[in-house]
Amino acid sequence: MPNYFKKKKDDKEMTAIEIQGNSQSSYRADYQSYIGRKMFFIFVMIVLIVLLVAFIVTIGPLNISVLDVYRIILSRLFPGYFAVEGLPVQVVWNIRIPRIVAGIMAGSGMGICGCVMQAVLKNPLASPFTLGISAGAGFGVAVAAVLGIGVIGGPYLLVGNAFLFAMLCSFIIIALASFKGATSETMILAGIAINYLFGSLSDLFRYFATDQQLRVMVDWGMGDLSAFSWQNFLLLLVLFAICVPLLYLKANDLNIMAVGDENAKSLGIDTNRVRMYSMLVASLLIATIVCFTGTIAFIGLVAPHMARMMIGSDHKYLFPASGLLGAITLMSADAVGMNLLESVMIPTGIMTSMLGVPFFLYLILKRKRREFW
Amino acid sequence: MVKIKIKDICFGYSSTRILDNLSIDIDSSSFLSIVGPNGAGKSTLLKCMNQILFPDSGDIHLGECNLRKMKRMEVARNCAYVPQSSKRVFPTTVFDTVLMGRRPHMGWLESEDDKEKVWQVLEEMGIDDLALCNFDELSGGQQQKILVARALVQDTGVILLDEPTSDLDPWHQLDVMESVKRLVHDREVTVLMVVHDLNIASKYSDRILMLKEGKIVAAGEPSSVMTAENLANVYGVESHVYNYNNIPYIVLLRQLGAVC
Numbered sequence: 001m002p003n004y005f006k007k008k009k010d011d012k013e014m015t016a017i018e019i020q021g022n023s024q025s026s027y028r029a030d031y032q033s034y035i036g037r038k039m040f041f042i043f044v045m046i047v048l049i050v051l052l053v054a055f056i057v058t059i060g061p062l063n064i065s066v067l068d069v070y071r072i073i074l075s076r077l078f079p080g081y082f083a084v085e086g087l088p089v090q091v092v093w094n095i096r097i098p099r100i101v102a103g104i105m106a107g108s109g110m111g112i113c114g115c116v117m118q119a120v121l122k123n124p125l126a127s128p129f130t131l132g133i134s135a136g137a138g139f140g141v142a143v144a145a146v147l148g149i150g151v152i153g154g155p156y157l158l159v160g161n162a163f164l165f166a167m168l169c170s171f172i173i174i175a176l177a178s179f180k181g182a183t184s185e186t187m188i189l190a191g192i193a194i195n196y197l198f199g200s201l202s203d204l205f206r207y208f209a210t211d212q213q214l215r216v217m218v219d220w221g222m223g224d225l226s227a228f229s230w231q232n233f234l235l236l237l238v239l240f241a242i243c244v245p246l247l248y249l250k251a252n253d254l255n256i257m258a259v260g261d262e263n264a265k266s267l268g269i270d271t272n273r274v275r276m277y278s279m280l281v282a283s284l285l286i287a288t289i290v291c292f293t294g295t296i297a298f299i300g301l302v303a304p305h306m307a308r309m310m311i312g313s314d315h316k317y318l319f320p321a322s323g324l325l326g327a328i329t330l331m332s333a334d335a336v337g338m339n340l341l342e343s344v345m346i347p348t349g350i351m352t353s354m355l356g357v358p359f360f361l362y363l364i365l366k367r368k369r370r371e372f373w
Numbered sequence: 374m375v376k377i378k379i380k381d382i383c384f385g386y387s388s389t390r391i392l393d394n395l396s397i398d399i400d401s402s403s404f405l406s407i408v409g410p411n412g413a414g415k416s417t418l419l420k421c422m423n424q425i426l427f428p429d430s431g432d433i434h435l436g437e438c439n440l441r442k443m444k445r446m447e448v449a450r451n452c453a454y455v456p457q458s459s460k461r462v463f464p465t466t467v468f469d470t471v472l473m474g475r476r477p478h479m480g481w482l483e484s485e486d487d488k489e490k491v492w493q494v495l496e497e498m499g500i501d502d503l504a505l506c507n508f509d510e511l512s513g514g515q516q517q518k519i520l521v522a523r524a525l526v527q528d529t530g531v532i533l534l535d536e537p538t539s540d541l542d543p544w545h546q547l548d549v550m551e552s553v554k555r556l557v558h559d560r561e562v563t564v565l566m567v568v569h570d571l572n573i574a575s576k577y578s579d580r581i582l583m584l585k586e587g588k589i590v591a592a593g594e595p596s597s598v599m600t601a602e603n604l605a606n607v608y609g610v611e612s613h614v615y616n617y618n619n620i621p622y623i624v625l626l627r628q629l630g631a632v633c
Contacts, residue, residue: 029507249481251481252482258465260459267527268447268451269445316482
């Protein structure tokens with residue numbers, strides 16, 4: 001006997017279950033697309049860097065096409081397959097590309113380190129600059145410029161001193177903090193104190209410096225990428241290859257630490273240890289970058305905020321996004337600074353702030369309740 | 374199922390003693406409320422049980438394990454903590470907040486299994502529609518449920534709740550408490566809850582621990598602890614205690630002299 005009622009009832013039940021199932025899977029689908037959008041943003045940033053590199057290399061007195069740029073890069077990476085010789089090769093490979101690589105590495109390193117420091121210190125104003133690491137490096141340069149004293153002589157006198165004092169500064173902050181239990185508040189206060197101390201010591205040296213010595217200190221303090229060459233590329237690459245994965249390993253712990261130490265401890269995180277570890281690794285990377293580039297304050301502070309506004313606070317995505325945005329900002333600002341005026345090159349540090357601040361203010365004013373992307 | 378044994382624990386900040394030789398055994402799969410006036414040491418006791426604070430002396434055993442000999446991650450695999458509130462510097466989504474509860478069980482990255490557990494709990498609690506919302510933009514009641522969800526995905530035998538209903542309206546108070554009560558029954562979890570609302574404590578707890586100045590004044594079933602004498606002694610208030618279905622309900626009448 002056909003049982004229409006039963007059939008109808010089953011249909012109704014199925015529909016109800018289907019509706020519930022569909023709504024459940026729609027939330028999951030929303031989440032998948034949310035993660036997909038973050039990945040897509042990172043992918044777009046990588047593509048943008050590749051395109052920017054080719055475009056920026058072509059800017060300058062010597063006319064080179066984008067196609068030539070790629071041909072020269074490929075000829076150097078795969079000699080034998082792409083044979084290109086002459087003046088354009090020298091200009092692209094020995095002058096323009098190293099500067100762009102420096103911009104990418106320094107910008108991404110500053111972005112990542114700023115992101116780590118803001119997370120472990122739970123403070124949106126934390127950056128290598130506000131914590132005094134740049135001030136330490138600046139003092140190292142002052143010692144080298146005025147007294148001529150340095151750990152390494154010759155062309156690396158400034159760089160060596162900047163690195164040594166940047167690391168010294170980080171160690172003092174970490175040591176001071178470890179006495180009081182390495183809380184974020186102690187680290188920030190110690191950082192600010194060190195910033196003032198090394199800042200005033202640099203001022204003292206500046207006060208007694210000759211015009212020539214003063215020029216060296218001022219040039220370094222404004223930030224510039226010209227100290228970078230293929231010789232020190234390997235050193236930076238090795239440090240990147242070590243420090244960035246070490247920091248990325250803590251991405252989940254940094255997510256948790258952002259909700260407070262008590263919460264993090266209850267979820268099994270040794271907050272003080274993670275804080276010391278992250279600060280130490282980030283300091284090593286940032287000291288290596290700052291000693292070559294000088295003080296470029298803007299990137300470490302703002303690149304993580306720009307990335308956070310775009311794709312949220314999950315450090316698994318925030319790390320690469322901060323690095324990529326830092327790289328794009330620094331590379332673009334340097335290119336503008338190099339080519340804006342015909343006879344004068346505007347220092348990178350100045351251009352970075354001048355171009356980055358309006359964009360950052362736009363993001364703040366246009367910010368939606370959720371992230372942009 | 375985890376039985377808890379607290380033996381002679383003392384804790385203090387410089388000259389102030391917060392917990393004073395406190396000892397109690399807590400049955401597995403039971404619901405214990407900790408009540409007492411401000412500064413009695415209730416939250417400190419919870420924090421000592423989760424290695425957020427370390428007692429000056431005494432021992433706490435989770436099952437057979439001495440808490441002092443356990444690593445922090447091991448404690449987090451056995452004992453979840455739901456704070457009173459969770460303020461954050463940078464915004465996080467509800468899904469990411471709940472996913473944090475899987476940290477003690479995962480490596481450096483979460484697996485698909487971890488994410489599936491989060492979805493299951495969100496769906497069980499009927500809050501999966503909030504998954505992509507910003508945690509800070511939710512109401513107090515919703516935030517509290519999400520923190521309970523985080524404790525659930527932590528998959529522990531013990532859950533510690535620090536004043537989970539303090540900022541909630543009556544509807545949300547009952548909503549959160551019903552969720553917690555279901556936990557004890559369905560998942561056989563041992564729950565310790567610090568609470569100021571004496572009627573909530575009476576209605577939902579299997580046992581109540583009443584503290585004053587870091588010492589136990591009374592411990593036992595709600596009907597034996599929630600007496601007018603105990604309330605006068607501990608809180609310095611005069612009260613009427615009514616019994617309804619063997620659950621004591623307290624009506625506070627007036628203060629007795631100065632604050633305790």
